[in-house]
Amino acid sequence: MQILKIMFALFLSIQTYYAHAQGACYNGPAKKTVFLTGAAGFIGSNFLKYMFDKYPEYQFIVLDALTYAGNLDNIPDYIKNSNRFEFIQGSVTNYRIVSSIMCRSNYVVHFAAESHVTRSIFDDSTFFETDVMGTQVMMRCLVDCGKSVERYIHISTSEVCGTAESQPMDEEHPIKPRSPYAAAKAGADRIVYAYWCTYDIPALIIRPFNNYGPRQHAEKMLPRFIIQAIKGKKLTIHGNGEQTRDWIYTLDLARALDKALHMREFSKIKNQVIHVGSGIATSVVDMARAVLKYFSMPDDYIEFITDRPGQVETHISSTEKAHDLLGWKSDVNLEQGIAETIEWYIEHRHWWERMETVAHIPVTTQNGTTVIH
Numbered sequence: 001m002q003i004l005k006i007m008f009a010l011f012l013s014i015q016t017y018y019a020h021a022q023g024a025c026y027n028g029p030a031k032k033t034v035f036l037t038g039a040a041g042f043i044g045s046n047f048l049k050y051m052f053d054k055y056p057e058y059q060f061i062v063l064d065a066l067t068y069a070g071n072l073d074n075i076p077d078y079i080k081n082s083n084r085f086e087f088i089q090g091s092v093t094n095y096r097i098v099s100s101i102m103c104r105s106n107y108v109v110h111f112a113a114e115s116h117v118t119r120s121i122f123d124d125s126t127f128f129e130t131d132v133m134g135t136q137v138m139m140r141c142l143v144d145c146g147k148s149v150e151r152y153i154h155i156s157t158s159e160v161c162g163t164a165e166s167q168p169m170d171e172e173h174p175i176k177p178r179s180p181y182a183a184a185k186a187g188a189d190r191i192v193y194a195y196w197c198t199y200d201i202p203a204l205i206i207r208p209f210n211n212y213g214p215r216q217h218a219e220k221m222l223p224r225f226i227i228q229a230i231k232g233k234k235l236t237i238h239g240n241g242e243q244t245r246d247w248i249y250t251l252d253l254a255r256a257l258d259k260a261l262h263m264r265e266f267s268k269i270k271n272q273v274i275h276v277g278s279g280i281a282t283s284v285v286d287m288a289r290a291v292l293k294y295f296s297m298p299d300d301y302i303e304f305i306t307d308r309p310g311q312v313e314t315h316i317s318s319t320e321k322a323h324d325l326l327g328w329k330s331d332v333n334l335e336q337g338i339a340e341t342i343e344w345y346i347e348h349r350h351w352w353e354r355m356e357t358v359a360h361i362p363v364t365t366q367n368g369t370t371v372i373h
């Protein structure tokens, strides 16, 4: 009897595995091929996992150059081993590679970019190659592939707007990038705009505000704070820490992108720019305090270091357009999101220890001194 029970349980688990892998018993939208660039990075890998689990009929193709920021470990094994997943190592600047994927895709989300502000001050040229020229290649392929692509989302960033000139920052905010990263992303953002003015392409631009969550590179602010706290070190802040950002949990962004891809009336969002943020501004020093609070460490475990050149002072998103057009608003509150992120970093020490050597970058300030950020 016991053997029969075990065999039955085994049969059920094999059946569940195949249902998961093949998409059996699925009542969701028709089969689609989803092309994601840069999905071995932070936001793209979180979005891939969210979509892969939610849409068992869909095929996914990831193109990623696997730069220092890309990591195949960011993609779970059950996805990598699935026949619904294809990974291609290559650059978005390569027309031949991109067009061969684009022409067999229905949905495209372009995440790939050089993404770190501090690194863009240290080594700017790759930012313009990848973010600007890569986006031009993506656009060219979208035009050349004709009608195979139904929806194309360009991932821009709130950084293209620079410091808030009016608050909250809506989609009409002037484009005033303040760092080489932001300038490259602004170029990319305007390339997409120009292509939809020139060609009838099914594109829209999403401008996320500051994302945080699992698998964010150790070079970025919140992971840096968390890693410093795990090691019992002081949390280092550029400048006085009064700069504010609008923090958005990366799965909240995934939900917004999902809505944009699946919205019934695409004409409502086609060729629109949409800001995706929480509508709440939190200062950098308050983020550091939140991390210290989680670890029961005193507030004097904060050390202020020289400010980063090209710093954005104030960022806060308008949430109106995302709500009106996508029916989306952020779900995860900051305290809960920070706690989940910290727990992930505590459990994945081997993941971030490997990247620590590239997480600190020499930056030359306007008075000519070089500091490690």
Ligand SMILES: NC(=O)c1ccc[n+]([C@@H]2O[C@H](COP(=O)([O-])OP(=O)(O)OC[C@H]3O[C@@H](n4cnc5c(N)ncnc54)[C@H](O)[C@@H]3O)[C@@H](O)[C@H]2O)c1
Binding pocket: 037, 038, 039, 040, 041, 042, 043, 044, 063, 064, 065, 066, 067, 068, 069, 070, 071, 090, 091, 092, 093, 110, 111, 112, 113, 114, 115, 116, 130, 134, 155, 156, 157, 158, 185, 207, 208, 209, 210, 211, 212, 216, 217
């Ligand atoms: N992290 C944030 O807070 C934030 C906020 C707003 C917008 N964004 C934008 O979201 C996107 C993803 O950001 P992220 O934080 O996940 O970045 P990330 O640096 O973690 O990941 C970028 C990925 O792109 C890949 N890549 C780099 N150059 C490439 C190339 N030439 N061809 C193909 N792949 C290449 C990298 O290997 C990596 O996997 C970027 O466009 C970024 O500008 C990020």
